[in-house]
Amino acid sequence: MAQEDRRSRRSRRLLRDALVALVLERGYADITVEDITERADLGRATFYSHYTDKGALFTQIAADLQAELDERLRPLLNPPSVGFSGKPVLEMFRHAAEERDAYRVILRGEGDGRALRRLVDARTAAAATVFRARAEALGVTPRIDVEVLARAWVGEQIAVLAWWLESDPPRLSAEEVTRMLLDLSLRGRYWANGFEGEPPAAPQ
Amino acid sequence: MAQEDRRSRRSRRLLRDALVALVLERGYADITVEDITERADLGRATFYSHYTDKGALFTQIAADLQAELDERLRPLLNPPSVGFSGKPVLEMFRHAAEERDAYRVILRGEGDGRALRRLVDARTAAAATVFRARAEALGVTPRIDVEVLARAWVGEQIAVLAWWLESDPPRLSAEEVTRMLLDLSLRGRYWANGFEGEPPAAPQ
DNA sequence: CACGTTTCTGAACATGCTGTCCACTAACAT
DNA sequence: ATGTTAGTGGACAGCATGTTCAGAAACGTG
Numbered sequence: 001m002a003q004e005d006r007r008s009r010r011s012r013r014l015l016r017d018a019l020v021a022l023v024l025e026r027g028y029a030d031i032t033v034e035d036i037t038e039r040a041d042l043g044r045a046t047f048y049s050h051y052t053d054k055g056a057l058f059t060q061i062a063a064d065l066q067a068e069l070d071e072r073l074r075p076l077l078n079p080p081s082v083g084f085s086g087k088p089v090l091e092m093f094r095h096a097a098e099e100r101d102a103y104r105v106i107l108r109g110e111g112d113g114r115a116l117r118r119l120v121d122a123r124t125a126a127a128a129t130v131f132r133a134r135a136e137a138l139g140v141t142p143r144i145d146v147e148v149l150a151r152a153w154v155g156e157q158i159a160v161l162a163w164w165l166e167s168d169p170p171r172l173s174a175e176e177v178t179r180m181l182l183d184l185s186l187r188g189r190y191w192a193n194g195f196e197g198e199p200p201a202a203p204q
Numbered sequence: 205m206a207q208e209d210r211r212s213r214r215s216r217r218l219l220r221d222a223l224v225a226l227v228l229e230r231g232y233a234d235i236t237v238e239d240i241t242e243r244a245d246l247g248r249a250t251f252y253s254h255y256t257d258k259g260a261l262f263t264q265i266a267a268d269l270q271a272e273l274d275e276r277l278r279p280l281l282n283p284p285s286v287g288f289s290g291k292p293v294l295e296m297f298r299h300a301a302e303e304r305d306a307y308r309v310i311l312r313g314e315g316d317g318r319a320l321r322r323l324v325d326a327r328t329a330a331a332a333t334v335f336r337a338r339a340e341a342l343g344v345t346p347r348i349d350v351e352v353l354a355r356a357w358v359g360e361q362i363a364v365l366a367w368w369l370e371s372d373p374p375r376l377s378a379e380e381v382t383r384m385l386l387d388l389s390l391r392g393r394y395w396a397n398g399f400e401g402e403p404p405a406a407p408q
Numbered sequence: 409c410a411c412g413t414t415t416c417t418g419a420a421c422a423t424g425c426t427g428t429c430c431a432c433t434a435a436c437a438t
Numbered sequence: 439a440t441g442t443t444a445g446t447g448g449a450c451a452g453c454a455t456g457t458t459c460a461g462a463a464a465c466g467t468g
Contacts, residue, residue, distance in 0.1 A: 027316055027318075028316055029233070029259075029316050055233075084393075108316075108317055108321065109313035109316065109317020109320055109321065110316055110317060111316075112231055112232055112233050112312075112313065112314055112315075112316070113312055113313020113314060113317050113320070114231075116313055116317070117312065117313065120363070143387075144384045144387065144388055145375075145376065145384060147367070148364055148367075148376070148381060148384050148385070148388075149388065149393065151363045151364045151366075151367045152360040152363060152364050152385065152388055152389075153360075153393065154363060155359040155360045155361075155362060155363020155364065156356040156357075156359045156360050156363075157359075158359060158363070159324070159355045159356060159358060159359020159360075159362070159363075160352055160355045160356050160359065162355075163351070163352075163355045171349075172349065172352070177352060180348045180349060180352050181352070181356065183347075183348065184348055184352075184353065184356055184392070185356075185392060185393050186392050186393050187392040188388070188389060188390050188391040188392025188393075189288075189353065189357065189389050189390055189392075
């Protein structure tokens, strides 16, 4: 009743780890299948018995990560609440911290950026849905196009996350960064420099 | 006194255009040097008399574009003004509209995302400088870390720009999108749904 | 433990792209 | 008209790819 042969699991894990490590060191394009199997201490033929090529392994890694993130965000996005708690953002940052290297690979846009685009598109779609639901619940028409709103919001998150994951050691905690992101996003940069005393309280 | 042989200019331009077109069609990784020269209607040997490899051509394209953008932004960023006019953002959007295909290639993160990262880092550095100068001129301490502020602001711009360049035909003009971006960035999403009546006027 | 099954492995192979070289021709600037 | 520079096609070795196969090793199970 075992789900899979232990050797297969081991090999896949080794190949995955080897690819991530090598991409961080030398970049996706400069790596050969043999580099990967050498680092993983496996025969080259073993690679091809698991994946059709380097791209397939990379795609799998990205897809797994994406699925894991979606899984963790699901309970926070469903049902959609009207207020912005910032919980999904914090959860993404925590997930990224746990899977730091894999995230760095993807956020660097390795592999022609397909994986990154996929991630951004998924988060953007989710954000747009929330914004639309919120506008409808409040019976208002957003002064800013929802698509622009969602792209900007996700662009902000991803850009800051990418920077945060590359800084070593991190000057700020996940909680601090996401608090800033949420604050900035809700209240705007206008207040960011201390203009006009205390800014209004953020909504719940 | 001619700066360069007409044939060289012609070949470089043809190779450049061919690469950009092919990358948009099939993606950077799937393209061979022969594909490029075939599309450009040149001999393969000609390619190697101009560039060492595919990456060199790509890097050159990205560097040229970057230099052109920097040139156009220089007068708008120097000297740094205290207020946010949004002019640099609009100028970038206009430049991108003129060089749409080349921008799309770079913003998709083709070529392992190096070119995109370079672009983002340059704009982030410029933004951070402006933010710091502004905070100092006003004698205030920003409530949000300047690095986070700059990363978020540039991430917003780039994400929206990438989306805008891919939409066809564009639903919004460059002026409309940049106005939204500036508005959003200055006043925040808190007001974006029509909360609390009129938001405060943006600073000059 | 003993069994049948699955995975790993190294070697060999054809294929395709790379980057270099060269001799020849065409296009150029003056 | 002339000397110079660029483009061309062909040939070449080098390297990574993806496939195949038969033997060895590790596995799950009863």
